[in-house]
Amino acid sequence: MRFHITPLADPEPAASSRRLAWLASGDDGVPLGSAFLRLFTKEGQDHLAELQLAVHGAERRQGVGSRLLRAVVDAAKAERRRSVIAQAVQGSPADLFLAARGFRQVLALTYARLPLADVDRAAIDALVELPHPGYRLTEWEGTVPDALARSFADSRRAMDDMPMEGTDFGRVVWDVERVVAAAEAVARRGELLHTVAAVDAKDGSVVGFSELVVPGDGSGDGQHYGTAVLPEHRGKGLARWMKAAAVRHALERHPRLSGLCTDTAESNKPMLAVNDSLGYLSTHKSVEYQLDL
Numbered sequence: 001m002r003f004h005i006t007p008l009a010d011p012e013p014a015a016s017s018r019r020l021a022w023l024a025s026g027d028d029g030v031p032l033g034s035a036f037l038r039l040f041t042k043e044g045q046d047h048l049a050e051l052q053l054a055v056h057g058a059e060r061r062q063g064v065g066s067r068l069l070r071a072v073v074d075a076a077k078a079e080r081r082r083s084v085i086a087q088a089v090q091g092s093p094a095d096l097f098l099a100a101r102g103f104r105q106v107l108a109l110t111y112a113r114l115p116l117a118d119v120d121r122a123a124i125d126a127l128v129e130l131p132h133p134g135y136r137l138t139e140w141e142g143t144v145p146d147a148l149a150r151s152f153a154d155s156r157r158a159m160d161d162m163p164m165e166g167t168d169f170g171r172v173v174w175d176v177e178r179v180v181a182a183a184e185a186v187a188r189r190g191e192l193l194h195t196v197a198a199v200d201a202k203d204g205s206v207v208g209f210s211e212l213v214v215p216g217d218g219s220g221d222g223q224h225y226g227t228a229v230l231p232e233h234r235g236k237g238l239a240r241w242m243k244a245a246a247v248r249h250a251l252e253r254h255p256r257l258s259g260l261c262t263d264t265a266e267s268n269k270p271m272l273a274v275n276d277s278l279g280y281l282s283t284h285k286s287v288e289y290q291l292d293l
Contacts, residue, residue, distance in 0.1 A: 002027050003064060005071055015181035016042040022071050024055070024064045032059040035068040039079055042178070044171040047082040053094070065097055076293060083168040083290055090285040098289040106167040107288035108266040112280035113221065113259045114247065119279060121251060127244035127278075132198075132236060135207070137245055139196050143183040149176045151205040152197065158208060158228035167288055190216040194253075196245045198229065198238045207233040210242035218254040224262040227271065240274045247278060 003026050010019035017040050024033040033055035040048045051072055055065045076084050086103065088094035099105070128137075144152045156174035186193040191213050198208040208229035214222040224246070229238045250257050262280060264271045 003032055003067075005067055007071065007075075010036075013041070014185060015178065016040060016045075020072075020075055022068055024068055032056055033064045033068055035072050037072050037075055037084075039081070040170075042173060044173045045169070048168065048170055049076045049079065049081040049084045051084050051086040053086070060093065066101070069101060073291070073293070081293060083292055085167065085169075085288060085290050087286050087288050090287050095287055101291075103289035103291045105287050106290045109263050109286045109288065110266055110272065111261065111263045111283045111286060112275050113261045113283050114278060114280045115259050116247075116251060116257055119247065119251065121248075124244050124248050124251070124278075127240065128248050130237075130241065132238065132241055134201050135198050135233075135236070135238065136201055137196060137242065138199055139194065139245065139249065141195075142187060142193055143180055144195065148197065148199075148206055149179065152209065153179050155197075155206040155209060155228075155230060158230045159226060167290060168292075186213055192216060192218075193225075194246065194249055196242045196249070198233070198242055200233070208238045208242060210239070210246050212246045212250065212260070214250070214254055214257065217256075219256040219258070221259045221261050222250055222254070222257055224260060227274075234270075239271065240277060243274060243278060 003024050006023045006025065008021040008023060010021060013019075017038050020037045020039065022035045023031060025031050033053070035051065035053040038050040038052075040046055040050070053065060053068055053072070055068070073084065085106075086098055087109075088098055138148070153174050153176045156172070156179065160171060183193055192215075194212045194214065196210045197206045199205065200207050210227040211225035212222050213225055224243070227239055227243055247260065250260055262275060263286070264275060266272070266285075
């Protein structure tokens with residue numbers, strides 16, 4: 001089979017990355033597959049690239065994926081990247097493809113969904129209203145309010161020890177500019193970002209957060225982006241408190257939503273327990289792969 005690989009580039013870099021792309025097409029110009037390489041550009045992750053590769057089902061096992069992958073790896077090396085990561089559903093063709101081409105499994109993820117029609121609203125209300133001495137909840141839509149921006153950015157270090165197992169993920173360095181840019185990126189996509197934060201009642205600083213992104217029309221499924229608590233404030237039920245508040249927000253503000261989706265590292269037992277306690281049901285498992293260059 002004859003086909004061509006055309007290199008492309010995304011003309012609009014994101015706040016913390018830029019993308020390269022490749023299109024595989026036949027002699028007749030019909031697309032056969034594509035690959036995207038996200039190059040992280042911020043301090044702490046500028047050694048890393050993330051791969052997304054897809055080949056049309058009817059065109060597999062003809063070398064299209066392998067040629068696309070070679071182009072991606074060559075580009076990653078030219079960009080002086082140390083690692084390329086990619087994710088695949090466990091047992092899928094992508095899972096088998098990556099495992100056979102030098103990628104190693106570094107992280108297992110559980111995906112779960114909360115069907116909102118099945119939620120016990122009284123139970124969620126009770127969780128949200130449960131006292132947590134020394135703390136209070138606050139919420140906002142879109143960009144963080146100026147008064148909380150600095151401590152919210154500081155609280156992002158709660159993600160630094162998130163279980164990543166063998167992944168060479170580096171360290172995401174957060175500042176006010178970055179949290180604002182992330183919120184603005186969600187808005188540009190036409191989606192709605194809602195954040196619940198746990199605040200230390202003594203000094204008013206943010207000590208934990210839970211982010212939920214909802215489709216702009218308020219229908220379909222929402223997606224949890226991250227829930228984390230600073231190490232010195234863990235063990236007090238703050239994660240479940242914040243996530244329950246996010247669920248209540250979804251029920252009250254977005255009655256057309258069908259469900260809320262989340263993904264968690266299988267080694268992150270505390271967060272898996274939070275999800276189970278709120279009624280999230282496992283939908284599938286994925287594997288994070290890494291190629292060391």
